[in-house]
Amino acid sequence: MKKLDENFFRRDAVVVACELLGKTLVRFHDDGTTCRYRITATEAYLGGEDLACHASKGRTPRTEVMFHGGGKIYVYLIYGMYWMLNIVTGVEDHPQAVLICGLNEVKGSGRVGKLLKIDKSFYGEDLTGSTRIWLEDSETYTNYIYKPRVGVDYAGEWKDKLWRFETLD
């Protein structure tokens, strides 16, 4: 299996979110076990203007990594409980990210973070060089549906963007 490289991530978040469906997420745990998952749901967040994207509030310590260009991991804690796993996309100074919402049978981005044992230490991790988490290529999944993103009602006109992608299985 071929590891996805920087060129895959340095594109528009909507394109990457869509093409990530069906790709393999590999997690190498501290205890030596390796787990592989198929990505089944993603959401795209487009920085600067998209009010649902944290980076629309500006460059802060939390959003900093989204300004560094595609291929890095952006994690943050939500509701004081769940670590959300995001993949930074696009090029420098164009903050964007793709939220991983579902893996195999696991639905819900909160449970994805729990399953993968994601925590703050993954902030800024380089997906193309990490030895504990990376993505592998596969055939591009064409059988998918798109719908509005979840939990972003506050984002005005941006809440209606059809930037959530799910495989059909």
Place this chain on the structure above:
DNA sequence: TGCACGATCTCG
């Protein structure tokens, strides 16, 4: 220095 709230999930 304090406070309200959120890209969620689980349990009644």
Place this chain on the structure above:
DNA sequence: GAGATCGTGCAT
């Protein structure tokens, strides 16, 4: 339908 639980951003 409500609670768990805490970092972040914005108001004092």
